[in-house]
Amino acid sequence: MTKISVIIPHLNQPDGLETCLCSLEAQSLQRDLFEVIVVDNGSLALPTEVVARHPGTRLLQEGRPGPGPARNTGVAAAAGDILAFIDADCRAHPGWLDNALNALQSSLPRTVLGGDVRIWHPGDSSLTAVEAYESVFAYRFKLYIERHGYSGTGNLVMFRRDFDAAGPFAGIEVAEDMEWGQRARDAGLRFRYVPEMIVFHPARGSLDELYAKWDRQILHYRHMADGKAAWRLRWIARALLLLASPAAGAITVLTSDRIKGFVTRWRAFAVLCAVRTHRAAVMLTLLRGDRSISWNR
Template sequence: MISVIIPHLNQPDALEACLRSLDAQTLPRHSYEVIVVDNGSATPPKDVVAGHPGVRLQQESHPGPGPARNAGVAAASGEILAFIDADCRARQDWLSSVLRWSQLSPAGTVLGGDVRIWRPENAKLDAIAAYESVFAYRFKLYIERHGYSGTGNMAVSRRDFDRVGPFAGIDVAEDMEWGQRALRTGLRFRYTPEMIVFHPSRGSLLELYAKWDRHIAHYRNMAEGKPLWRLRWIAQALLILASVAPNALTVLASDRLHGSGVRLKAIAVLCAVRVHRAMTMLSHLQGRRAVAWNVSEAAIPSGAAKGTIVSQLRQVGTPAE
């Protein structure tokens, strides 16, 4: 059996779409179970889960997607653990691909799949979706260059998961940290493009900024204490600024975008995001900051900072509020 584990926090509509996609899998229903772990939502998704027979709802009070996934693992009975996020939708053959490649791969292999930007059929790409179609959820890059998989589309045997141990808490990038431990125990990651899930693009630049604010806080917490970490941190921030030019060429050459207009929109968002990332990294030299997941746009600072962001949003033609 495959155990599908979904961490959830305040995303009932997205969870509904995710569970519908799991109901529609080509793999026979008796071959997999689905476990949703709510991490303290304002309204627990009991009604959503109740609409999908066989789906179980668990609770985890310790904040963070890592602890929520750990609770799902503790409740799981499958030999294969398949992780997907509540705001993702699985292609109909996702679990069939998980099962097939789990059987074909050598022992000690962790599978990471492809995450694509979802949009309604025939819908045009806006600026954010165009940018994310090229730069978001690059699991192939994560696996082949950095040696870890994102947990929005990952599968591992229960035995191998137990060798590595549970995911870390909210203060670090739990997928990256778990992947580092997995490599040290002798496991290897395999990019599996047949394992496909879809993720909707973010609705505005504010949401992109909030995502990167969370990731940067994770990376800063993981970097602190290492030799010369401050100098390395500054150098990385400057490299992010310098990366705009070569990555603009990546946008122009991408086969996921069609037409000059949509490519220019993607490049505009690229410039805004890279500047924000670099400036936020430099601001983190002053000290640690609290980390939260599923931060709403309401968490973006008000006043001058928000005014600057809104100005950038209008320049690239995406909704500001």
């Protein structure tokens, strides 16, 4: 009987999806213990050929924009009593599902698992500045779980009954991982970080791509701030703190065990300064109005 349903939202990433599905075929967990469901979210061309190369993988479609609705469609079609979420541009460590299953079975009831997301990099070349920065600062799931009480959705595992207790993911108007995490806590669920549950994510290819990621995230925060008391004052204070934050970030860069060498650390710090300045500027600009959100830009 299927134990785990792996759900993958997809939008215009056929090469990444191919890599992701290959990594799932290489899992140490017995193949008949999990199913794979890909939910396309409006791609220019359906990844039909990619999915066809991986027997046992189902392809569904969701017309409402956003990875949240796509994941919800996958959940509705899932046969497993455990749900595992991964993104189409990620690759899973061979022990991902095995470690997730063991951790879930040894956890207290009503526990949601989040794992370690690392930047994928071939070992035969030096890190670019963006790769160095993202190796330190991107996908800090341990921090998200232990300090902020939620897990990112690119490496998330839970019993289906616990997903149902919190309800479906929201759309692109909010940061769906944070919003779902809040509802999960309100429903009495707890989050646990599992470092052995490893997923790899490619770094963004340029500073502009990094800016675009943060632009989308800041718009989510802006939508979530609407209607809250004195949100403008808190928004301005947060933007100003961002401008000053690279000083503290330098310590994180210097002490991180995810990068090595002075040049690599300097590159990471330079991108940190650029990103934090960009984020602060965008936040202050959004005081004058709002913009629509598009996912996976």
